[in-house]
Every structure is written in structure tokens, then in C-alpha cells.
Amino acid sequence: MKFDVKYIIGIVVILFSTGMNAQFYAGIQSGIANIQSDVNGVKASHEIGGALKVGYIYSLTDHIGIGSGVEFSQYRQEVFLNQGSTTLTNFEVDATGSAFSYSVTTSNYKESQTLQAIQIPLFLQYKKNINKGIDFNFRAGVKYFLPVSYKFETSAASVNGFAYYPDVNLYIDDLPEYGFGNQTNYAASGEYNTKGVLMSTFELGFTFQMGGKNALYTAMFLDTGYGTILDQEKNESYVGYNPTSSTDRNANGLYSTDKDATIKPVAFGLTLGWNFK
Incomplete structure (x- = not known):
């Protein structure tokens, strides 16, 4: 991944170091923005996300250009368990x-996630004039997707944590001072550890000339991440174990239950921009 990023950043620097045949752009994107996962027993809502973008296109020919820039994007979604009351188990160590x-059963568990990221695109653009003042545009390339914040807020009607010690065949479900027992009206916040990934990006749209040096740009876009943005070394309980209390448990999040899961951003929708020289 670091090898790919160095090449992307290097090309961006080269593009911005020359002013020949330069066209700058600024715009916004909005549409369905999903954080797709393959974690078993988990489902997510589909919410509206968006991005702010600025960049630069260097014309190689009358029809072909190469572009780059920087984007700030935000994804929001709510995540649930497929079943309203589910028990998930992992291994822990006590005091x-x-x-x-360690087994955790929750009722009506919900997780509200917000992912914010910096995106660095590198793309080829093909454009063709189809009428006076109107150009057809197609862009295809890659983006480096770097999460800067992936936070979540959790809530549940109840959380029950209980333990089984296989060495002594001991089952404990009500010992609050050692972290085992029931809690009602659970609420907590947390944050996932993340890493950068590559995305493919495509845009299909039109440019409408608004003057000699300005144009309105509209397009449909599709961005798809490859690999996983989650970065953790072990599986964890989605509601953490607290060895001294059953009512002060940390929130690890549903995606932390599978360290090998693929968690990737996918977005599609509309782009509205302004091109200028």
C-alpha cells in the first residue's frame, strides 16, 4: 500500500508543478455512501453521504487529460444485529x-457510525464536444482513501455479560463487582482503528461552458474501496469486558468481532462542480 501511495503523491506533485494547459475544479458529491462489511449476523442502513473536492486537470491532448486533487468525504450509517437479541462469545482474561x-447478550442494540476520510484521486479524463458549449466527460482512475476518524455511538435496551471458566466448569452470570451481570439502557461511544486503502473511481457526465474560462460540470460517480479499512490484531467483544464493573463497559463495536473482516467504503451518486482556468 505504501508503494502505491508514493507513486500517486509523486504524480500529484508533478501535475501541480506545471501551469501549462491547466484547468482547476471545485465541487461537491452527494449520494448513497455505504461502509460495506462481511461480518456475520450484522446489517447496516443506507444513508446519504458526501464529499467536498478540489483539484487540477492537465490536458495531454484535446480529448485526454490527467487529473488529481484532494477530497474530504463523510459516510454515516446505522448498524444492527440481524436478530434483536443475540449472544456473541469471545475469550477474555480476568483481573x-x-x-x-465471555458471552454478551444485548437487546435492541444499535450502532451509529460516522466515517470521515481524506481522498487523493488520480484519474484520466476523456472529453468530447457534442454541441456548442457542451462537452461529454468520462473519468476513470484510483483514489487513496485515508480515514481520519471512524467513530460510533452505541445504545441497547439491555446488556448482559456472563462467563464460563472451562478449567473448573464454572458459570458466572451475576457478579457485578467482577464485571458479570445485566445492565439496562446501555449507551457508550467508541472508535475503530483504521488504515488507508485504494479505491476505484468513475465519473460520467457533461460540462456546460459558462464563459471563456468557466464551466459547470455535472456527473454521476461510483467509488469502490478495495481491501479493508479496519486495522486490529485480535477479535474483541462488541461490548467490552470490564473486570471491576458490569455497568461501565467500553464499546468496541460490532466490526471488532472479526479482525479478518473486510470493511470497505462504497459510494455512488451525483457530482456538481465548477471548472475554471
Whole structure:
């Protein structure tokens, strides 16, 4: 990944270092923005997201150009368990160093996620005049998607954490001072550890000349991430274990239950921009 990013940034620097045949642009994107996952037993809503973008297109020929820039994007969604009441289990270690099987059952669990990222695009543009003052445009390329914040707020009608110690065949479900028991009206916040990924990006649209040096740009876009933005070393309980309390549990999030899961951004919608020289 670092190898690819160096080449993308290098080309961006070259593009911005020359002013020949330069065209700048600024715009916004809006549409359906999903954070797709393959975590079992989890479903997500479809929410509206968007991005602010500025950049630069260097013309190679009358029809072909190469462009880059910087974008700030935001994704929002709500995540639920497929079933209203579900028990998930993982292994933990208590305050004495003893390992046990930790199971969490929640009722009406909901997770409101907000992902914000910096995107660095690198694309080829093909344009063709189709009428006086109107150009057809097609852009295709890649983006480096770098999350800067992936936070979530959780809530549940109830959370019940209980333990099973296989070495001594001991089951504990009501010992609050050691972190086992029930809690009602649970609410907490958390943040996922993330890393950058590459995305493919496509735009199909039209440019309408508004003057000698200005034009309105409208297009449809599709961005698809490759790889996973999640960066964690082990599976964790989505509601964390607290060895001293059953009512002060950290929120790890549903996506933390599978460290090998693929969590990727996907967005499609409309672009509205302004080109100028």
C-alpha cells in the first residue's frame, strides 16, 4: 500500500508543478455512501453521504487529460444485529490472569457510525464536444482513501455479560463487582482503528461552458474501496469486558468481532462542480 501511495503523491506533485494547459475544479458529491462489511449476523442502513473536492486537470491532448486533487468525504450509517437479541462469545482474561469464555447478550442494540476520510484521486479524463458549449466527460482512475476518524455511538435496551471458566466448569452470570451481570439502557461511544486503502473511481457526465474560462460540470460517480479499512490484531467483544464493573463497559463495536473482516467504503451518486482556468 505504501508503494502505491508514493507513486500517486509523486504524480500529484508533478501535475501541480506545471501551469501549462491547466484547468482547476471545485465541487461537491452527494449520494448513497455505504461502509460495506462481511461480518456475520450484522446489517447496516443506507444513508446519504458526501464529499467536498478540489483539484487540477492537465490536458495531454484535446480529448485526454490527467487529473488529481484532494477530497474530504463523510459516510454515516446505522448498524444492527440481524436478530434483536443475540449472544456473541469471545475469550477474555480476568483481573487474576485467568482465561474464560465471555458471552454478551444485548437487546435492541444499535450502532451509529460516522466515517470521515481524506481522498487523493488520480484519474484520466476523456472529453468530447457534442454541441456548442457542451462537452461529454468520462473519468476513470484510483483514489487513496485515508480515514481520519471512524467513530460510533452505541445504545441497547439491555446488556448482559456472563462467563464460563472451562478449567473448573464454572458459570458466572451475576457478579457485578467482577464485571458479570445485566445492565439496562446501555449507551457508550467508541472508535475503530483504521488504515488507508485504494479505491476505484468513475465519473460520467457533461460540462456546460459558462464563459471563456468557466464551466459547470455535472456527473454521476461510483467509488469502490478495495481491501479493508479496519486495522486490529485480535477479535474483541462488541461490548467490552470490564473486570471491576458490569455497568461501565467500553464499546468496541460490532466490526471488532472479526479482525479478518473486510470493511470497505462504497459510494455512488451525483457530482456538481465548477471548472475554471
